[in-house]
Amino acid sequence: MIKAYAAYEAKGKLRSFEYDPGPLGNNEVEIDITHCGICHSDLSMIDNEWGITQYPLVAGHEVVGTISSAGENVSHLKIGDFVGLGWHSCYCMTCGTCLAGDHNLCSSAQPTIVAHHGGFANKVRAGAASVVKLPDSIDKETAGPLFCGGITVFNPLIQFDIKPTDKVGVIGIGGLGHIALQFLNAWGCEVTAFTSSERKKTEALELGAHRALNSRDPSEIKTASEQLDLIISTVYVKLDWNAYIMTLRPKGRLHFVGATLDPIDVGVFPLIRGQHSISGSTVGSPENIAIMLDFAVRHNIKPVIEKYSFDNINEAIERLRNGHVHYRIVLSS
Amino acid sequence: MIKAYAAYEAKGKLRSFEYDPGPLGNNEVEIDITHCGICHSDLSMIDNEWGITQYPLVAGHEVVGTISSAGENVSHLKIGDFVGLGWHSCYCMTCGTCLAGDHNLCSSAQPTIVAHHGGFANKVRAGAASVVKLPDSIDKETAGPLFCGGITVFNPLIQFDIKPTDKVGVIGIGGLGHIALQFLNAWGCEVTAFTSSERKKTEALELGAHRALNSRDPSEIKTASEQLDLIISTVYVKLDWNAYIMTLRPKGRLHFVGATLDPIDVGVFPLIRGQHSISGSTVGSPENIAIMLDFAVRHNIKPVIEKYSFDNINEAIERLRNGHVHYRIVLSS
Numbered sequence: 001m002i003k004a005y006a007a008y009e010a011k012g013k014l015r016s017f018e019y020d021p022g023p024l025g026n027n028e029v030e031i032d033i034t035h036c037g038i039c040h041s042d043l044s045m046i047d048n049e050w051g052i053t054q055y056p057l058v059a060g061h062e063v064v065g066t067i068s069s070a071g072e073n074v075s076h077l078k079i080g081d082f083v084g085l086g087w088h089s090c091y092c093m094t095c096g097t098c099l100a101g102d103h104n105l106c107s108s109a110q111p112t113i114v115a116h117h118g119g120f121a122n123k124v125r126a127g128a129a130s131v132v133k134l135p136d137s138i139d140k141e142t143a144g145p146l147f148c149g150g151i152t153v154f155n156p157l158i159q160f161d162i163k164p165t166d167k168v169g170v171i172g173i174g175g176l177g178h179i180a181l182q183f184l185n186a187w188g189c190e191v192t193a194f195t196s197s198e199r200k201k202t203e204a205l206e207l208g209a210h211r212a213l214n215s216r217d218p219s220e221i222k223t224a225s226e227q228l229d230l231i232i233s234t235v236y237v238k239l240d241w242n243a244y245i246m247t248l249r250p251k252g253r254l255h256f257v258g259a260t261l262d263p264i265d266v267g268v269f270p271l272i273r274g275q276h277s278i279s280g281s282t283v284g285s286p287e288n289i290a291i292m293l294d295f296a297v298r299h300n301i302k303p304v305i306e307k308y309s310f311d312n313i314n315e316a317i318e319r320l321r322n323g324h325v326h327y328r329i330v331l332s333s
Numbered sequence: 334m335i336k337a338y339a340a341y342e343a344k345g346k347l348r349s350f351e352y353d354p355g356p357l358g359n360n361e362v363e364i365d366i367t368h369c370g371i372c373h374s375d376l377s378m379i380d381n382e383w384g385i386t387q388y389p390l391v392a393g394h395e396v397v398g399t400i401s402s403a404g405e406n407v408s409h410l411k412i413g414d415f416v417g418l419g420w421h422s423c424y425c426m427t428c429g430t431c432l433a434g435d436h437n438l439c440s441s442a443q444p445t446i447v448a449h450h451g452g453f454a455n456k457v458r459a460g461a462a463s464v465v466k467l468p469d470s471i472d473k474e475t476a477g478p479l480f481c482g483g484i485t486v487f488n489p490l491i492q493f494d495i496k497p498t499d500k501v502g503v504i505g506i507g508g509l510g511h512i513a514l515q516f517l518n519a520w521g522c523e524v525t526a527f528t529s530s531e532r533k534k535t536e537a538l539e540l541g542a543h544r545a546l547n548s549r550d551p552s553e554i555k556t557a558s559e560q561l562d563l564i565i566s567t568v569y570v571k572l573d574w575n576a577y578i579m580t581l582r583p584k585g586r587l588h589f590v591g592a593t594l595d596p597i598d599v600g601v602f603p604l605i606r607g608q609h610s611i612s613g614s615t616v617g618s619p620e621n622i623a624i625m626l627d628f629a630v631r632h633n634i635k636p637v638i639e640k641y642s643f644d645n646i647n648e649a650i651e652r653l654r655n656g657h658v659h660y661r662i663v664l665s666s
Binding site: 097102105107159226250251253256257259260261263264265266267268269270271272273274275276277278279280281282 | 430435438440492559583584586589590592593594596597598599600601602603604605606607608609610611612613614615
């Protein structure tokens with residue numbers, strides 16, 4: 001039996017939950033969980049914000065632990081390996097996107113916490129292809145958030161072939177943005193942080209930004225006019241996207257990894273005139289997660305975390321719900 | 334003196350106009366005009382739709398003719414060369430975008446018909462770098478529209494590295510779209526035309542489309558679900574862009590070369606889920622115009638034109654204003 005913490009209703013406290021995962025599939029592994037990050041999408045699922053939650057729900061998709069069991073077809077992971085598991089716990093492996101290496105875009109991919117029990121537990125099961133071995137020297141306590149928050153902001157650098165000579169903005173310095181600043185600084189880019197918090201402006205500079213601008217002040221945004229090759233927006237609120245388009249260099253891109261519910265409402269003329277792009281992306285493939293982990297170790301990039309024990313999971317979730325987390329929570333066994 | 338046809342007021346008939354272009358600049362050429370296409374943006378300028386027109390206005394920016402005079406610094410063109418001139422008649426040549434080969438994105442580029450006299454005339458002046466030599470075997474009568482309409486739809490194929498294995502949609506089968514279909518077919522792509530006209534559906538298939546769908550019928554659009562790598566929208570009206578996003582494959586792009594005044598109003602979630610891009614672009618660089626001309630000759634790609642003499646320019650413009658042109662007008666001397 002797997003011992004987990006489950007939500008039984010929207011906004012309700014998590015309570016103990018045990019389930020029998022059944023026989024291990026030939027292509028599956030079981031992970032003994034040592035750490036699990038809490039992501040905002042765990043909260044969205046717990047509170048059924050997307051209307052797709054099935055209770056009892058075991059959330060948690062920033063898992064770190066060791067392989068405790070491996071199916072007979074699994075050859076790239078062995079018992080005792082330190083590994084991580086992120087948003088996806090299984091891919092079809094045979095569709096066009098999987099075969100092209102874009103597993104995260106597989107339309108049959110199994111999310112770890114949607115109709116599947118996740119990482120707020122002592123163990124979790126997953127398809128072996130979605131489980132990534134940790135580099136030996138990575139800090140295991142802070143590695144969890146890289147598997148969702150980290151890869152979400154790292155993936156665009158790979159997808160759009162961002163160069164060290166590029167100038168990149170990050171909107172929103174929170175769970176995702178604070179990791180993005182570190183990656184971009186190590187990538188060699190000139191980094192601009194956009195935040196509405198004066199306190200976070202200072203922290204952004206410490207995390208790797210070369211300047212920090214007020215994300216809601218048109219005059220501060222304007223000081224970046226036609227300077228940025230890429231902007232990564234991590235926020236969930238509507239901002240003046242047309243003002244941000246004006247900060248793009250020719251061929252520049254405004255890229256969303258945080259989703260606002262409001263439509264984008266950008267004018268077509270500015271896109272045409274500057275050959276600009278607007279785009280979005282979600283997490284990343286297992287191979288790009290592995291590449292990210294290697295890069296993070298080499299550059300000593302770590303999510304800034306608050307630590308909680310699994311026993312105090314409800315306290316941790318309440319802190320996230322109240323928007324007080326600085327910058328990411330990791331639960332430890 | 335240069336003898337031209339000028340607009341003196343919005344919606345007014347063009348009348349004879351003579352002007353003295355002054356001494357030829359060292360980096361300039363003068364072209365004896367044999368043909369000039371009429372583009373919808375000529376009409377927009379004549380009618381002052383963008384609020385920037387200075388009268389008298391000599392429109393015309395799809396020029397074909399021969400070099401009649403060349404400044405002393407001009408070495409790549411000589412008197413008698415058959416050449417073409419498009420939307421831009423001068424670039425700064427020293428800004429970052431010019432030096433990177435993206436002259437069409439130069440913020441100081443001089444549009445041929447904005448505060449500059451264009452091609453509805455017997456001669457036109459232009460910076461030599463913006464004037465492109467015609468391939469020997471090109472059909473000079475139909476070449477003019479390639480210099481604006483043609484490069485506008487060809488440029489995205491270069492910019493976004495479109496492959497012959499890609500599946501591409503074209504929205505709007507008019508002055509731009511009918512050239513796009515020919516380019517894309519020759520490029521090796523699977524080509525889908527979207528048009529609201531039943532007649533144009535048939536013509537689209539003749540021009541190179543492999544299928545034609547009703548651009549305003551949600552059920553027909555839906556038959557292309559998740560199939561297209563690129564959509565080029567050439568229309569000036571608002572369509573259901575969210576429905577078109579659903580026709581994109583993972584990593585697919587909805588690209589605007591026609592500008593609607595309404596904002597794009599696309600949701601962020603679909604962009605994130607499919608890693609889609611929305612973008613725009615305008616015309617192309619001189620080098621990409623030259624590459625396009627070579628490709629057009631090799632594949633016998635020609636704009637479908639209606640012929641008018643310069644003497645009948647007002648009749649031609651009225652036909653364009655009434656939306657009756659099939660598909661592009663070229664004036665001949």
